[in-house]
Amino acid sequence: MAEKKRKKDLNFFERIYVVEIVKGMILTFKNMLRPKVTMEYPEVKFDPPASYRGRPVLVQENNGVERCVACGLCSRVCPALAIEVQAAETELEKERYPQKFEINMLRCIFCGFCEEVCPEEAIVMSKDYELVFTNRDDAIYGKDKLLIPVDKLKDRLEFLRNFK
Amino acid sequence: MPYLTIDDKQVEFKQGQTIIEAAVTADIDIPHFCWHPKLSISGNCRVCLVEVEKMPKLVIACSTLAAEGMIVHSKSQKTLEARNAVMEFILINHPLDCPICDEAGECKLQDYAYSHGKGESRFEEIKVRKDKRVQLGPFIKFDGDRCISCSRCIRFSDEIAGANQLTFVKRGDRVTITTFPGESFDNPYALNTTDICPVGALTNQDFRFKSRVWEMSSTKSICVGCSRGCNTEIWVRNNEILRLTPRLNEDVNSFWMCDNGRLNTFKFVNANSRVDGNYIKENDELKKVDWLYAISKTADYLKKYKGNEIAFIGSPFATCEDNFTMVKLAKALGVSNIDFAEHNIQGDQDDILIREDKTPNSLGAKLVGVKPAQNGMNLEGILRSIKEGNIKALYVMEDDVASISNEWEEALGKLNLLIVHSSNFNKTAKLANIVFSSSTFAEKNGTFVNFQGRVQRIRPAVSTIEMDRALDRMNMSRWDKFGTQFDRWMQGHKYDAKPGWKIFSLISSQLNFKMRYEMAEDVFADIAKSIEAFSSLDYDVIGEIGSQIEIKKTVAV
């Protein structure tokens, strides 16, 4: 760590700061010549890594049935109370399925607790970060918007296997 | 009294008590599955093993009699190891399906697995599979996988319900529960087994998968199914009652309630037939009007009749407060024709809980004075007078008088004025000139007096437009606490209803006879002041389990 100097410790040339100012100006000038980091969004899209926490989605198996058994743990753990689940009985082996599964994207804070708590790996964070709605009702995503085929979520599921 | 020592604590016990009973009285928790304070001892779950000094092996606390000077360790190393081992054995064949199990959240096995389990299984073989989704009785589904064979349900139906319908079949790890051949598990108390089942093996068909238990708020209340007045909890989510469960009260219902009370006494609260707002009949059609209009119209109409042309019919379904204010209003109007209709079903009674009187408060109605005043007519007299045309106006509170008999229905048609308080549209409400929307038992504060003369309280569990969950200190679930008007779960329907006493006091102020009641408690204070049987009582004294009052012979049922 550099030794901390007080004003009284500085000599005259240091005190007028001319050298430091010039140094600073050179630094900013150099910065101007460096490559730009801006990503021109609508044309160029950010492709998030598997660890990215985009909007939460429900995994839909290849036979068209959701993995979710409507246990309500995601709903319970959600710190923002964004998730509302209504369970119902089904003839399938899993007995229970979500008759209603709604995530209020205005409440969601993308913490990923729902994914972490899910015993079925049925809710995962996707890479989707483009969330637009124009009223409160549209912000409540139902099963129609939440169900995503398992093939599209392979990245994330693999990531969870390795690191969760 | 003899003493024994449990976990370094001196515990007093009665001769003949077991260790676990002594521990319960001293607030020491010894884990148990098969033991239940009201059932015989089975001793098959082995989870209540405790270490007793000078005994060579661990003993089960539920069937070992406590003895003077006994020293019991329920949390020693040896006990814990044994308990963990027992948990591991029980969990060997128990499926890991808590996410889909309705018991999750109030499951003994879940709790103990959390506090005593290893967290992971050493069992690598395939678990024994048994029948799932077995329809044991009309309201009960049985899941063989989850059953830990504690036999609580078998003992309950044998010992408490008095209907020996269940039994174990097969042996070893294939043991399972079934009904005797040709029997259905249909005794009137069968659903209590879903409460005492320590796991999710027996589930209530009516409530199955409707809600997780932690999503609901629970409110201590009273069952309105009969004059027993079983203590209950009302479980509410999204402003909708989802289930009733019995609540311990040794003096009334112990741990139990009947299936009829559990299943059929709350459905009308959210039924489509609910009266939502007030109605006034114009041109033979009921039209919705606001409170102010309905109340001023009522006052105007009532003023047109003389006291002896009016009759008031109270209700054993309504609270003491509602009946009391009705009587007060009737007397202020100079009406002496006051009575209420009893609703008895002859023979539908047993030694356990069920009573013939199918109303929760007939004794209370009598006590607060719903009876003919001097020279007044009783129910039959009122019916006769209506037919003769002497009584022209009838005020009916929360009772479906028209359904009593065809005679009544015809008589009601002859009236010039029929005013009805009703929570649901029934025959009487449809005949009425004015219908007031009254709160149900789940939407108001009040008291019922059961057949024993026990005053018990009901509390609001469902909010109406005039009752706010937070402001009126109703019990709230996490969802209720943090919800906003924009959340769908907060948009459960709120009915526009008021409790009877409030409607009466509003009418009375229109008639320049003011009853100054702000809340149900004020009405009860007035009852306690003016009626001897209730003296020295208030809502705090009644509390959660009610209080017994002295009843004079003259009013006894």
Add this chain to the structure above:
Amino acid sequence: MSIWEILIITLIKILVIVAIMFLTVAYLVYFERKVSAWVQNRLGPNRVGYRGLLQPFADVFKLLVKEDIVPDAANKPLHTLAPFIALFVAFATYAVIPFGPSVNIFGYDIKLVVADVNIGILYVLALTSLGVYGITFAGWSSGSKYSLLGGVRSSAQMISYEVSMGFSIAGVLLLAESLRPIDIVNAQYGWMWNIVLQPIGFITFVVSAFAETNRLPFDLPEAEPELVGGYHTEYSSFKFAGFFLAEYANMIIASCMIVTLYLGGWQIPYIDKVGLSETLTVILQVGAFIFKTIFMLFMFLWVRWSIPRFRYDQLMNIGWKVMFPLSLLNIVWVAVLIMIFNL
């Protein structure tokens, strides 16, 4: 030339200058946003028009369609007057700045300056000291504590730095022996630029110019972290645009003044020795003036992103204890120069 011809020529010059004024101010904003972006490794505005070149017009349009809000507590006449004072002062100064030498167009000998006043420098000084009224009025009349503090700071700051600014100019005037801007430029013929002859004066003048224009590191009157927006907190829409324009116009004037006084104005050393045609020379010279001005503007922005804002006491310290003595020293130095070299 008849009076009518002079009038028409002057009118045309005024129109051209005002048009250029608005354009340059608009593009200075664009330029500032671009430079700021580059310093921060960003791209800057690039959506409206080719490479974002229409961005300034979008900005102006946006400002004009906004609601004009006047606070209840405001003194309405002064509140309305303030931005116009600021604008007027900024634009009026342009009149005396020479952009190039005389040119011959259609047989007319035209000086590339709107008004060739013999006391041009005095005129500039007078107007810039008027500029403080715009800001002070704005601060006082808004009826807001932030505005008032901004206004008070601004007046104190401008008065303080005007002193060292005036003394710095004195050095230039001693050498040029004239208050006429064209004479000052002509006096810097060849390499005899004032920046070479009196570097201390150049530094004090530049620093004072930064302070006078309220630019970083001296932007205390509108220091966002402390004063919301300073004197223009309570302004919106067109009136805010007025202050905005004035600030950038002031920047351009300051750059022009620096170029005129110290960087030899339109002079390109020894261009007349090369033997180019007269027209080409004039074009090159005007080009040189523009280039120098743009360089100084770039300096403004460059400094903005390099040096943090001063504290108020530091600002006053530098103004009175450093810049003022230095500008006096500069006068002594110039006097010595004149004595020794008999310039």
